[in-house]
Amino acid sequence: MVDGGGRQEALLAQMRRGTLQYCVLALLASEERYGFDLVRGLADVDGMVTSEGTIYPLLSRLRRDSLVESSWRESPAGPPRRYYRTTGAGRAALDDFRREWSRFRDAVDTFVGEEQS
Amino acid sequence: MTSNADRLVDDYLEQLRRELSGLPLTRRRELLQEISEHIAEGRASLPDEDETEVRALLERVGEPEDVAAAARLELSPRRVTWKDVTALVLLSLGGLLVPATLLVLAEESSGCGTLFTPQLSPQPNASSTCPPSDGSALWGTAVWEVAFVIVLGLLSLVPSAFFARRLRRRLTAVS
Numbered sequence: 458m459v460d461g462g463g464r465q466e467a468l469l470a471q472m473r474r475g476t477l478q479y480c481v482l483a484l485l486a487s488e489e490r491y492g493f494d495l496v497r498g499l500a501d502v503d504g505m506v507t508s509e510g511t512i513y514p515l516l517s518r519l520r521r522d523s524l525v526e527s528s529w530r531e532s533p534a535g536p537p538r539r540y541y542r543t544t545g546a547g548r549a550a551l552d553d554f555r556r557e558w559s560r561f562r563d564a565v566d567t568f569v570g571e572e573q574s
Numbered sequence: 575m576t577s578n579a580d581r582l583v584d585d586y587l588e589q590l591r592r593e594l595s596g597l598p599l600t601r602r603r604e605l606l607q608e609i610s611e612h613i614a615e616g617r618a619s620l621p622d623e624d625e626t627e628v629r630a631l632l633e634r635v636g637e638p639e640d641v642a643a644a645a646r647l648e649l650s651p652r653r654v655t656w657k658d659v660t661a662l663v664l665l666s667l668g669g670l671l672v673p674a675t676l677l678v679l680a681e682e683s684s685g686c687g688t689l690f691t692p693q694l695s696p697q698p699n700a701s702s703t704c705p706p707s708d709g710s711a712l713w714g715t716a717v718w719e720v721a722f723v724i725v726l727g728l729l730s731l732v733p734s735a736f737f738a739r740r741l742r743r744r745l746t747a748v749s
Contacts, residue, residue: 474647492608492611492612493611493612493615493616496612500634507636507640508634508635508636508637508640508641508644509612509634509635509636510590510609510612510635510636510640510641510644511636511640511641511643511644513605513608513609513612513641514601514605514641514644514645514647514648515644515648517601517604517605517608517648518648534618535614535615535618536611
């Protein structure tokens with residue numbers, strides 16, 4: 458049973474990895490947010506994020522891939538904050554994913570779906 | 575008491591810094607900065623900063639090794655190129671060529687033959703100081719020559735092994 462639990466976790470981790478970046482892109486498409494705010498927003502939704510620290514490398518990579526851009530703003534109390542928002546390329550990638558995801562999700566649900574009693 | 579909380583945070587960041595070793599310097603610095611700021615913001619929004627609260631905050635951030643693993647995942651993998659293979663081969667060969675060259679030079683300067691090279695330019699004076707070419711003496715010098723080549727050859731494998739290890743780590747980093 459322990460081994461089964463380990464496999465379950467690995468599967469979940471893999472599914473998260475593939476989809477998490479699109480959740481980030483979607484959040485940043487509707488409004489620009491700064492790191493802490495975004496990370497907490499993601500983590501607050503159950504089932505999405507296991508550790509908040511792992512989001513920062515993802516953000517950094519999205520920036521390098523030009524899917525997301527950032528700008529520095531003064532903050533009321535404390536050091537300037539880095540605000541992120543999705544770029545045009547990011548939106549295009551997000552749209553592609555949306556199409557694929559709804560197809561994929563529906564397909565999986567057809568087989569796995571909710572058990573009918 | 576803030577000193578306990580500060581110590582917890584410092585320990586955490588120190589551990590994270592260690593886990594991030596091997597990553598490119600700029601990535602490492604950037605991530606440490608971001609995590610440090612994240613923790614600072616988290617602490618600022620805590621009602622009161624006792625040790626349990628800070629521990630809970632650090633738990634939410636996650637284990638340093640998990641954060642470091644995530645950072646490694648986002649590294650772009652590097653393909654093995656002909657340059658890498660050539661460098662590896664040259665490194666290994668070079669290590670053998672150096673002692674071989676030194677042996678030949680030694681032979682030249684002493685005028686005596688070595689195990690591997692015959693006496694190229696026999697000189698009248700040198701023949702008396704060269705080891706006689708019968709079995710016993712030759713065996714003595716041969717051991718030193720062989721040991722010389724082996725030791726330097728093995729030493730050349732160290733940079734090769736180091737280089738190969740770094741290459742392997744880059745190859746296994748998945749995008």
